Amino acid sequence: MGKTPTGKNTSGRGQRDLKVKVKSARGRKLSSTRWLQRQLNDPYVKRAKAEGYRGRAAFKIMELDDKFRFLLPGARIVDLGAAPGGWCQVAVKRSNILGEKGGKAVGTILAVDLQEMEPIAGCEIHQLDFMEDDADLKVKEWLGGKADVVMSDMAAASSGHKQTDHLRIIALCEAAAYFAFDVLEEGGTFIAKTLAGGAEGELQKLLKQRFRKVANFKPPSSRADSSEKFVVARGFKADVPMDDA
Numbered sequence: 001m002g003k004t005p006t007g008k009n010t011s012g013r014g015q016r017d018l019k020v021k022v023k024s025a026r027g028r029k030l031s032s033t034r035w036l037q038r039q040l041n042d043p044y045v046k047r048a049k050a051e052g053y054r055g056r057a058a059f060k061i062m063e064l065d066d067k068f069r070f071l072l073p074g075a076r077i078v079d080l081g082a083a084p085g086g087w088c089q090v091a092v093k094r095s096n097i098l099g100e101k102g103g104k105a106v107g108t109i110l111a112v113d114l115q116e117m118e119p120i121a122g123c124e125i126h127q128l129d130f131m132e133d134d135a136d137l138k139v140k141e142w143l144g145g146k147a148d149v150v151m152s153d154m155a156a157a158s159s160g161h162k163q164t165d166h167l168r169i170i171a172l173c174e175a176a177a178y179f180a181f182d183v184l185e186e187g188g189t190f191i192a193k194t195l196a197g198g199a200e201g202e203l204q205k206l207l208k209q210r211f212r213k214v215a216n217f218k219p220p221s222s223r224a225d226s227s228e229k230f231v232v233a234r235g236f237k238a239d240v241p242m243d244d245a
């Protein structure tokens, strides 16, 4: 029998467990160094800083919009998982929320996140856990009407376990999708970030019941070594009940 650092006797198995912990602690230290290096060398991180965006995620929504054209002038947009605010910054510009490109400033952006967010002109920001009971009702009330776009970049902090992270993000996507079913205008668009894994088929099936077109897209700015991609559902069918779709 060996001894733990606190002097307790251990079995052989206990010693093996201790070694694993030391090894994984080292692993975490290494990977955080790699994370920092990757951030420092990432061209999108540099561009975001140079162009005044709050994060590299801003380029993902630009690339999604370049391909699918949903940030239209005057759009009413709900941004779920919005912090720190890169998507909102892009949406304010592209949907001419402040009327800077001429015309009336008629659009709205409702931003929701678990975390606090610094204000962004043209966005109404709410701090809320979208998975708590009645969160959808609260957001609906703040919205005060229909939306043209519901977009979700919601993601929980990585657990380090691929399947757990996949199931967590699919749950967030589904909650966002049911909310979209409730608030989208006829023809509206739903965008959500997913991580590849076994439960995606069910999400696609759900979306295909209520949207005319459902596609997956990995923007060039999404890291190649990440299983992240975005589901883009267009042409919302407002009057089709789920069972008859």
Ligand SMILES: C[S@@+](CC[C@H](N)C(=O)[O-])C[C@H]1O[C@@H](n2cnc3c(N)ncnc32)[C@H](O)[C@@H]1O
Residues within 6 Å of the ligand: 054, 055, 057, 058, 080, 081, 082, 083, 084, 085, 086, 087, 088, 112, 113, 114, 115, 128, 129, 130, 131, 153, 154, 155, 156
């Ligand atoms: C990748 S970040 C979003 C980045 C954002 N699109 C941007 O451009 O700055 C994911 C966000 O999802 C938020 N999030 C995760 N789970 C959430 C939940 N249950 N309710 C609300 N926000 C959530 C996190 O707090 C985090 O800010």
